[in-house]
Amino acid sequence: xxxxxxxxxxxxxxxxxxxxxxxxxxxxxxxxxxxxxxxxxxxxxxxxxxxxxxxxxxxxxxxxxxxxxxxxxxxxxxxxxxxxxxxxxxxxxxxxxxxxxxxxxxxxxxxxxxxxxxxxxxxxxxxxxxxxxxxxxxxxxx
Amino acid sequence: xxxxxxxxxxxxxxxxxxxxxxxxxxxxxxxxxxxxxxxxxxxxxxxxxxxxxxxxxxxxxxxxxxxxxxxxxxxxxxxxxxxxxxxxxxxxxxxxxxxxxxxxxxxxxxxxxxxxxxxxxxxxxxxxxxxxxxxxxxxxxxxxxxxxxxxxxxxxxxxxxxxxxxxxxxxxxxxxxxxxxxxxxxxxxxxxxxxxxxxxxxxxxxxxxxxxxxxxxxxxxxxxxxxxxxxxxxxxxxxxxxxxxxxxxx
Numbered sequence: 001x002x003x004x005x006x007x008x009x010x011x012x013x014x015x016x017x018x019x020x021x022x023x024x025x026x027x028x029x030x031x032x033x034x035x036x037x038x039x040x041x042x043x044x045x046x047x048x049x050x051x052x053x054x055x056x057x058x059x060x061x062x063x064x065x066x067x068x069x070x071x072x073x074x075x076x077x078x079x080x081x082x083x084x085x086x087x088x089x090x091x092x093x094x095x096x097x098x099x100x101x102x103x104x105x106x107x108x109x110x111x112x113x114x115x116x117x118x119x120x121x122x123x124x125x126x127x128x129x130x131x132x133x134x135x136x137x138x139x140x141x142x
Numbered sequence: 143x144x145x146x147x148x149x150x151x152x153x154x155x156x157x158x159x160x161x162x163x164x165x166x167x168x169x170x171x172x173x174x175x176x177x178x179x180x181x182x183x184x185x186x187x188x189x190x191x192x193x194x195x196x197x198x199x200x201x202x203x204x205x206x207x208x209x210x211x212x213x214x215x216x217x218x219x220x221x222x223x224x225x226x227x228x229x230x231x232x233x234x235x236x237x238x239x240x241x242x243x244x245x246x247x248x249x250x251x252x253x254x255x256x257x258x259x260x261x262x263x264x265x266x267x268x269x270x271x272x273x274x275x276x277x278x279x280x281x282x283x284x285x286x287x288x289x290x291x292x293x294x295x296x297x298x299x300x301x302x303x304x305x306x307x308x309x310x311x312x313x314x315x316x317x318x319x320x321x322x323x324x325x326x327x328x329x330x331x332x333x334x335x336x337x338x339x340x341x342x343x344x345x346x347x348x349x350x351x352x353x354x355x356x357x358x359x360x361x362x363x364x365x366x367x368x369x370x371x372x373x374x375x376x377x378x379x380x381x382x383x384x385x386x387x388x389x390x391x392x
Contacts, residue, residue, distance in 0.1 A: 071320065
């Protein structure tokens with residue numbers, strides 16, 4: 001699957017980012033904001049069940065967190081398995097990697113149906129938050 | 143907003159025990175089977191099951207509201223097990239609460255009751271309770287087939303900002319944990335039921351709204367045809383499970 005993802009432009013529709021971001025292979029190499037993210041803020045987002053929602057599905061190296069999900073692989077070692085750019089594409093729109101994925105596309109509203117009024121036209125995370133999460137994920141090394 | 147799937151949960155070892163003892167079961171498994179032993183005991187003991195208070199309230203309403211002029215409680219046996227049904231008058235499907243509303247408004251000429259209000263819930267839980275222990279036998283009316291197919295399409299359709307279908311949780315991931323919540327197969331054989339998280343009795347439509355809001359989707363309006371179609375499909379999917387009303391759920 002990944003081999004077929006030639007360099008392409010991904011149309012991002014985050015409120016402040018109605019612009020095209022280059023997808024190269026299975027990655028988005030460049031920061032969405034042009035700035036590096038903050039791993040501490042990223043960690044807080046990943047653990048926040050209203051914002052990141054990650055622990056609904058994933059577990060991870062967070063022994064203090066009760067009730068972690070088991071619908072998805074553990075986030076432990078994600079930074080060893082994947083490059084920063086690969087993690088960014090996974091976060092922005094995992095459907096590019098696996099069209100049937102249950103993981104939400106955190107920075108795309110493409111193809112969504114019956115979105116609740118409070119969430120309409122909004123991506124799950126902002127570009128800045130995506131960068132923070134990516135910066136945190138790369139620190140998760142085995 | 144309080145996310146419906148977060149927050150502390152009772153420990154649930156029931157599934158593991160059940161699988162260890164009985165092996166993987168064939169056919170649909172009620173949410174009852176994957177609850178903790180404490181909650182199962184609560185549901186099964188009529189003195190401990192908070193839903194039974196509402197059944198008693200419904201029995202009183204059944205008389206006070208004049209239903210007994212035309213119906214006996216015995217005549218209500220088996221009704222809930224074959225709902226939703228096809229209603230010739232409205233040329234469309236109707237659920238139990240819709241039928242009760244029809245009797246009240248058209249046959250008794252009285253003002254509508256709020257669908258999720260105390261009285262309608264009490265009447266519904268009383269009527270549905272008359273079918274407790276009977277297997278779900280989806281309505282054989284051929285006109286329901288189309289409705290069930292609509293319901294199945296709604297069940298498989300991804301929705302909301304999180305872009306998830308009912309089936310992705312209740313078919314593909316049943317038995318797994320969404321944070322602290324064990325994902326049940328999502329059968330509707332116990333409604334109206336007492337849910338601890340609600341601290342009260344609630345309808346199937348309320349449950350479905352919770353699931354829709356959970357994926358950040360706009361729920362359908364109360365009483366919408368989509369819910370009845372979903373309910374018709376859920377009944378087919380749960381064929382053979384027995385009615386548990388009033389069930390208890392976390």
